[in-house]
Amino acid sequence: MTNPQIRFIHSKAASSYQFEKDHPFHPIRYDLTISLLEHVGALSQTDILEPPKYDMEDLLLLGHQESYIEAIKLLSTTQPPVHLKENAELYGLQADDTPYFAGMHEAACSIVAGTVHAVEEVVQGRLQHAYHMAGGLHHALPNRAAGFCIYNDAVIAIRAAQRQHQIRVLYIDTDVHHGDGVQLAFYAEPSVCTYSIHETGKFLFPGTGYHYERGIEQGYGTSINVPLEPYTEDESWLNSFEYTLRKTIQHYKPDLIVSQHGCDAHAYDPLSHLHCSIGIYERIPQLIHELAHSYCNGKWVALGGGGYDLFRVVPRAWSYVWLEMADHAFLHQLLEAKQKRNLTPLPKGWLQQWSTVTTQQLPLYWQDEAGSIQAIPRREEITARNKHIAELSVQDM
Incomplete structure (x- = not known):
């Protein structure tokens, strides 16, 4: 570790946050990303900080109702009460979305602990930046699980x-799905501004996040949503992001940035309809890093989130967050190669290690190869619609 002010926070217990074997939200994403960073010399096991133990009873009540927490605990046992099993859907624990599993309370608590520790260390000034890759479970509601999320770690940590x-x-939420749980938690609170750029809820879960969702009461104006059209590509996505995020932060002037880096807007992702490349995941942390230093004295906490092309997209996208946060020398090599229009190969050792685990053809480069993502014929129409929505999203600033 070259900079003691920057830490990679990860609990081994987060790998037990696993639904059924073939469920799209799979913890192998953590191992894939850590392994990739290790292979380029950007991370070692001694760099990884295990979060401390917390009084979870106290913390969980900052984001969830007591009756919900008790139900989660009981459904986490190896033999849950029959009446709770029969009524699990009342708590959002649906078999085809977020099914309950033994040990889910403990696993979800480990993720909450990681985000709480990351935010605490940065706010206290002991760290400048912190990356908690397992965090970002942004759909969980006060009394319901949703969208693979049981406890809302970002809400709890901020509170x-x-x-x-x-x-x-x-x-800041860049997941392709609207950050509805975090928005709801702070919808009337002026001390937290929630910004989410995502595929429009007209066609995608959770069906929220329209530009006119602005907050209520004292929190009016602190909810910013940038819903994008299906099949949005890199240029339109980035133009919308940079324009609206710069306007938002100039207007709001925060003391701390907490960013969620779901990477499911990629064209390969099976659970959405946006059509971006790995290029946006290089740029997202660059811009947030710049803004953190310009407005927050560098105080920045980054979380993971969604991303369901586990082998081809998630490891590269999430690695870019850490490489940028740590200002690692390998990132400068990537950027130099990009300027020369050269592709940078992924480490042979990483490819050999993981090619035996999946039947998918792994990418050979950090960047997506030309022609690997087909162009969309409605590009001009989509771009014009996104530009209009972006302007509406921040028109009062």
């Missing part, structure tokens, strides 16, 4: 920090 510190927080 825990605000109990001791009067801070203004900008929450």
Whole structure:
């Protein structure tokens, strides 16, 4: 580790946050990403910080109702009560989306602990940046699980920090699915601005996140949504992102950025309809890093989130977050090669290690090869619609 002010936070217990074997939300994404970073010399096991133990009873109540927490605990046992099994859907634990499993309470608590620790360390000034890759479970609601999310770690961590510190927080969500659980938690609170850029809810779960969702009461104006059209490509996505995020942060002027880096807007992702390349996942952390230093004295916490092309997309996208956050020398090699229009090969050792685990053809390069993603014929129409929505999203700033 070259900079003690920057830490990679990860609990081994997060790997037990696993639904059925073939469920799209699979913890192998963590191993794939850590392995890729190790192969390029950007991370070692000694660099990884295990979060401490917390009083979870106290913390969970910052984001969830007590009756819901008790139900999660009981459904986490090897033999849950029959009445809860029969009524699990009342708590959002649906078999085809977020099914309950033995040990889910403990696994979800380990993820909450990681995000709480990341935010706490940065707010206290002991760290400048922190990356908690397993965090970002942004769909969980006060009394319901949703979208593979049981406890909303971002909500809990932000509220825990605000109990001791009067801070203004900008929450940035780049997952292809709207960050509905975080928005709902802070919809009436002026001390947290929630920004989400995502595929429009007209066609994608959770069906929310329209540009006119602006907050209520004292929180009006602190909810910013940028819903994009299906089949949006890199240029339109990035133009919408840069324009609206710069306007948002200039207007809000936060003390801390918490960013969620779901990487399911990629064209390969099976659970969405956007058509971006790995190029947006190189640029996203670059811009957030720049803005953190310009507006927040560098205070930045990054979380993971969604991403369901586990082998071809997630490891590369999430590695870019850490490489940027750590300002690692390998990132500069990637950027130099890009300027020369050269592709940078993925490490042979990483490819050999993981090619035996999947039947998918692994990518050979950090960048997507030319022609690997087909162009969309409605590009001009989609771009024009996205530009209009982006302007509406921040028109009052």
